[in-house]
Amino acid sequence: MPIRQLPEPLINRIAAGEVVERPASVVKELVENAIDAGARRVLVTTAHGGKSLIRVEDDGCGMNEADLALSVERHATSKLDSDALDDIRTLGFRGEALASIGSVSELRISSRPADAESGFTLTVSNGRKRPPMLLAMNRGTSIEVRDLFAQVPARQKFLKSDRAEANAITDVLRRLAMANPAVHFRIEGSDRSGLDWPAVDGDGALATRLSQVMGGEFVDNAVPLAMARHGVVLAGMAGLPTFTRANSLNQYVFVNGRSVRDKLLTGAVRAAYADYVFRDRFPVIALYLSIDPGEVDVNVHPAKAELRFRDTGAVRGAVIRGIGEALHAAGFKASNTVAEDILDAFHAPASEAGPIAAETSSTRFGLAEPATPFQYATELTQRSYAPSLAELSLPSARVEPVGDALPDDTHPLGTARAQIFENYIIAQNAEGLLLVDQHAAHERLVYERFKAQLASGPVASQAQLIPVIVELPEDDCERLEDVAQTLERLGLYLERFGPRAIAVRETPALLGRADIEGLVRDIADQLAEWGSTSAVSDRLEAIIARMACHGSVRSGRRLRVDEMNALLRDMEATPHSGQCIHGRPTYVELSQRDIERLFGRSR
Numbered sequence: 231m232p233i234r235q236l237p238e239p240l241i242n243r244i245a246a247g248e249v250v251e252r253p254a255s256v257v258k259e260l261v262e263n264a265i266d267a268g269a270r271r272v273l274v275t276t277a278h279g280g281k282s283l284i285r286v287e288d289d290g291c292g293m294n295e296a297d298l299a300l301s302v303e304r305h306a307t308s309k310l311d312s313d314a315l316d317d318i319r320t321l322g323f324r325g326e327a328l329a330s331i332g333s334v335s336e337l338r339i340s341s342r343p344a345d346a347e348s349g350f351t352l353t354v355s356n357g358r359k360r361p362p363m364l365l366a367m368n369r370g371t372s373i374e375v376r377d378l379f380a381q382v383p384a385r386q387k388f389l390k391s392d393r394a395e396a397n398a399i400t401d402v403l404r405r406l407a408m409a410n411p412a413v414h415f416r417i418e419g420s421d422r423s424g425l426d427w428p429a430v431d432g433d434g435a436l437a438t439r440l441s442q443v444m445g446g447e448f449v450d451n452a453v454p455l456a457m458a459r460h461g462v463v464l465a466g467m468a469g470l471p472t473f474t475r476a477n478s479l480n481q482y483v484f485v486n487g488r489s490v491r492d493k494l495l496t497g498a499v500r501a502a503y504a505d506y507v508f509r510d511r512f513p514v515i516a517l518y519l520s521i522d523p524g525e526v527d528v529n530v531h532p533a534k535a536e537l538r539f540r541d542t543g544a545v546r547g548a549v550i551r552g553i554g555e556a557l558h559a560a561g562f563k564a565s566n567t568v569a570e571d572i573l574d575a576f577h578a579p580a581s582e583a584g585p586i587a588a589e590t591s592s593t594r595f596g597l598a599e600p601a602t603p604f605q606y607a608t609e610l611t612q613r614s615y616a617p618s619l620a621e622l623s624l625p626s627a628r629v630e631p632v633g634d635a636l637p638d639d640t641h642p643l644g645t646a647r648a649q650i651f652e653n654y655i656i657a658q659n660a661e662g663l664l665l666v667d668q669h670a671a672h673e674r675l676v677y678e679r680f681k682a683q684l685a686s687g688p689v690a691s692q693a694q695l696i697p698v699i700v701e702l703p704e705d706d707c708e709r710l711e712d713v714a715q716t717l718e719r720l721g722l723y724l725e726r727f728g729p730r731a732i733a734v735r736e737t738p739a740l741l742g743r744a745d746i747e748g749l750v751r752d753i754a755d756q757l758a759e760w761g762s763t764s765a766v767s768d769r770l771e772a773i774i775a776r777m778a779c780h781g782s783v784r785s786g787r788r789l790r791v792d793e794m795n796a797l798l799r800d801m802e803a804t805p806h807s808g809q810c811i812h813g814r815p816t817y818v819e820l821s822q823r824d825i826e827r828l829f830g831r832s833r
Contacts, residue, residue: 238357250330252389253280253378254398259331260373261406262321264288265413267371270429274403276419279395281378281386283419289370292343295350295362301339302354304329321488333357334385335378341371356381396421404443405489408482408516411439440467440516444480448473448514451565455517457552460544462521464552469514471506471557472808472815473565480514485526485537492537495519498546502553505771506806508813517549562643562801564808564815643802643817646794653785655794662821668797669785670810675800677778677811679740680720684770689721691736698734698746699727706754707732713757720773724750741781749780775811 250256257274264272267290277283293301300306304326331337332354342349342365350362379386389395400417407415407427414429430438441449451473455466466484483495495517503513527538539545643666644659655666683689702710710717711726721738734746741749753773783789783797801807801816810816 250334250378252398253284253395254402256280256284256331256335256375256378257286257399258402258406259327260284260286260375261403263327263373264290264371265406265410266320267291269370269413271414271416273416273418274399276396276399276417277421279389279392279421280375280399281389281392281395282376284375284378285372287370287372289368292346292349292370293341294343294346298339298341298350298352298362302328302332302337302352302359328354331375332359334382335380336376338374338376339371340365340367340373342367342369344369392421400425405482405484408439408443409484409487409489409518411435436465436518437467444514444516448480448516452514452516453556453560453563455552455556457548457555459548459551460541461525462519462545462548464548465518465520466516468517468553468556470560470563470565470808471503471513471806471813474507474511474513474813476511478512481512482516483519484517485519486521486523486528488528490537494539494542494546495549498549499553501546502550502557505811506557506809506813511813515553517553519545519549521545558805560808561805562807562816564817564819641798641802643798646791646798649789649794652788655789655797657794657798662819662823663825664817664819666798666801666817667810667814668783668787668789668794670812670814671797671801671807671816672782673778674807674810674816675797675804676740676781677775678804678806680738680774680778681771683740684719684774688719690739691721691723692739693736694734694746697727698750700732700734700747700750701730702732702751702754704730706758709757710750710754716770717753717773720770720777722749722777738777738781741777744777744781746780749777752776752780778811 250259253276257276257280261272261274264286267288269288269290271289273285273287275283275285275287306329328337328339333356335356337354338351339353340349340351349365349367351365352362353360379389390398396419400422403415403417403425407413411430412435415425415427417425427439427442430442437449437454448469449467452467452469455464455468457464478496481496481499483490483492483499485492485495499513499515499517507513521539525540527540642659644657644664646655646657648656649668650656653668655664655668657664657666680689707726707730710724710732714724717724721736721740722734723736724732724734727733732750734750737744737746753776756772756776789797808816
């Protein structure tokens with residue numbers, strides 16, 4: 231087959247396949263153009279998920295007749311002052327968007343500059359252009375896209391449902407609104423509920439916009455990010471480690487005002503939270519990076535969704551360091567959603583609507599379901615429902631009072647009042663009640679001390695009066711013997727003791743009287759799981775976490791009053807103590823108002 235030059239309409243359709251993937255892609259390109267034009271208000275209207283109608287109206291600088299005619303030509307752009315592609319300071323620059331959209335839809339563009347008495351309108355019908363015509367209109371630009379892919383059925387059949395496409399458009403606009411707090415965004419249409427995000431300026435503008443878009447709950451459970459390192463300026467808000475989601479959809483990353491999905495940055499966020507979040511949970515974060523445009527290539531992907539950094543190590547290090555410092559500054563703070571979960575777990579013994587639901591009371595105490603509320607009330611007066619302690623079978627539900635001391639207003643975690651189930655400390659501060667998991671809290675404290683000692687040198691150890699002999703399979707013994715020198719940095723000194731045993735001669739001083747045999751077996755299991763001992767030095771934190779678990783106060787241990795208060799004071803002085811090393815909260819705080827809600831005293 232001979233080589234031939236492709237016709238212009240076909241070239242535009244091929245370009246459209248790269249730029250215009252779905253209705254949300256169209257919205258992204260048009261709104262980015264509005265923002266680059268200096269718009270302070272943007273109105274987006276859609277119908278049928280953007281398939282039949284997309285309209286974007288803005289109050290930007292507008293276009294005159296000549297610019298309007300040129301705007302729908304391929305590779306025509308107002309966003310490059312020169313041919314330098316290494317200094318991109320706008321959201322769009324390729325000059326393909328309008329030409330591509332016009333090749334697969336009915337496109338109408340109307341625009342008027344501020345200094346003109348009237349505007350012009352231009353239409354492009356599936357690649358066929360018409361000359362501009364005069365139009366009376368307000369300043370700005372209005373772009374209307376109808377019947378997207380109507381003439382390209384092969385593309386149209388791959389579109390999703392109207393609701394799914396409408397949600398995709400909302401997600402695009404959400405990201406653009408988060409990146410541009412000074413712009414007022416409105417979204418409306420027959421296929422959606424309207425959204426209105428007013429412009430915000432001044433101090434706290436970013437937090438206000440994030441509250442508008444992501445919800446006030448995120449802002450209440452996040453810490454601010456602010457750092458400059460290696461030419462990277464970092465800003466935004468990072469959710470607390472106990473404020474997580476089941477997927478990464480609530481992780482937003484922006485580079486120079488552009489929303490991106492970059493593997494390097496996603497991996498850096500994951501690494502920054504590695505110490506604090508469950509492996510199957512994802513932190514919520516809004517991360518903004520500013521970097522010299524010459525240090526980042528935004529021309530990697532047709533839709534500009536991916537980036538390439540000149541110094542990947544510096545960018546990754548800045549993100550990890552910035553998030554780490556922000557979480558460190560949060561100290562022992564835990565998200566308030568934990569308290570909400572606790573409140574939701576409580577069930578009142580009766581509802582306002584009348585009798586308790588079938589399972590809650592009558593079924594629980596072996597009653598047949600009453601026929602009427604009156605019959606229910608009669609049965610309550612005729613029978614006694616006071617089971618004995620033996621019938622309740624609560625073996626550890628023993629509360630030990632710890633004195634009458636009033637809560638200390640100077641201590642955020644308050645004063646210990648009792649210990650229940652031999653694992654939970656009840657404390658009271660000036661605001662309300664706290665329930666502390668003694669094992670999880672002490673586990674975090676030991677872990678942080680381990681890391682601090684390791685950072686300054688080998689971990690201090692204490693010799694065993696009699697070496698602890700641990701019998702293990704020969705393979706496990708060999709793995710432990712291979713990493714013995716590395717484990718010495720953590721204060722654990724062991725050596726081979728025959729073909730199927732390990733002798734432990736010194737243990738980390740931080741562990742105290744820990745279960746040494748269980749610890750060695752757990753480390754051996756980890757080594758077997760990793761499959762190679764060569765990576766142990768890179769995974770010291772995983773081993774430290776295992777040691778901290780074995781060296782912490784165990785569940786079931788009765789604590790004295792001074793021990794409980796000492797644990798609370800240590801938590802207040804230790805960063806990240808609001809969650810254990812597995813990502814679970816170490817304490818729950820219930821305010822006085824929360825407690826009153828349990829008894830129906832407030833609403």
